[in-house]
Amino acid sequence: MKKEEKTNVCRVLDAKKIEHKLHTYEPDATKSGEEIAGFLGEDADKVFKTLVTRAKSGAYYVFVVPVKEELDLKKAAKAVNEKSVSMIKQKELLPITGYVHGGCSPIGMKKQFPTIINETAVSYDKIFVSAGKVGFQIELNPENLIDMVGANTADVV
Numbered sequence: 001m002k003k004e005e006k007t008n009v010c011r012v013l014d015a016k017k018i019e020h021k022l023h024t025y026e027p028d029a030t031k032s033g034e035e036i037a038g039f040l041g042e043d044a045d046k047v048f049k050t051l052v053t054r055a056k057s058g059a060y061y062v063f064v065v066p067v068k069e070e071l072d073l074k075k076a077a078k079a080v081n082e083k084s085v086s087m088i089k090q091k092e093l094l095p096i097t098g099y100v101h102g103g104c105s106p107i108g109m110k111k112q113f114p115t116i117i118n119e120t121a122v123s124y125d126k127i128f129v130s131a132g133k134v135g136f137q138i139e140l141n142p143e144n145l146i147d148m149v150g151a152n153t154a155d156v157v
Contacts, residue, residue, distance in 0.1 A: 009132040012108045013140070018148060020140040023128070027135030029102035033067020040128060040137060044068040047128040047137070048121065050104040052097060052113070055082035060096065062115040064106050064129060064145075069118070069157035079116050079154035105132040106149050115151040117142065122153060 005024065006014075013020045025039040037044035044067050051063045051071050061080050063071050077085045090101050098110040106115050106129060121127050121142040129145065131138040146153065 005136075007132040007136050009105045009107045009130075009136075009138055013138070013148075016148060018140065018144050020138050020144075022131055023137045023139060025135055025137070027133075029100075029134050031102075036137065037067060037128075042128060045120065046124050046126070048118070050099075050106045050130060052088050052093060052104065053085040054088050055080065055085045057082055060088070060113045061085060062106055062109070062113045062149075063156055064115065064117040064121070064151070065157050066118060066120060072157055075154070075156045076116070079152070079156055080114060099130075099132055100134065103130050103132055103134040103136070105130040105138070106145065106151070107138070108132055112149060115149045116156055117146060117151045117153050118157055119153040119155050120157075122146075 023040055033049050034044045037047040047067045048064045049067045053061050063076055065071050094100055126139050127142045128137045128139050
């Protein structure tokens with residue numbers, strides 16, 4: 001792998017000595033998660049997207065859910081003991097997380113927000129999440145991801 005292809009997510013994983021594999025595809029932010037799963041040759045149930053929400057309290061929460069699923073905002077709020085949560089606006093994503101739409105990763109955000117990973121993730125040996133850049137996906141053990149970001153799991157879809 002060429003050095004310039006490493007993303008910040010890869011550097012964080014390398015520094016923490018967490019086993020992972022980087023996958024790349026032609027960057028296209030218009031591609032759906034299911035299309036990306038197809039590029040990877042993987043079941044869409046194993047490919048996860050990272051969603052950032054704001055609760056009524058003003059707190060931010062990160063949810064990692066399968067790409068073919070939608071975040072259930074009621075279940076999400078319950079999982080973080082909030083009255084309600086809503087998706088942040090796309091233009092807020094970069095200033096809040098340091099990532100652009102289509103390249104948001106639960107790893108290496110500007111600030112580590114409370115993170116909930118959909119409970120289905122732990123039923124797989126490996127899952128895929130964004131490597132922090134459009135066109136880059138990271139494959140890793142879900143337990144390692146949970147430990148690294150201090151996440152909890154819950155049914156949020």
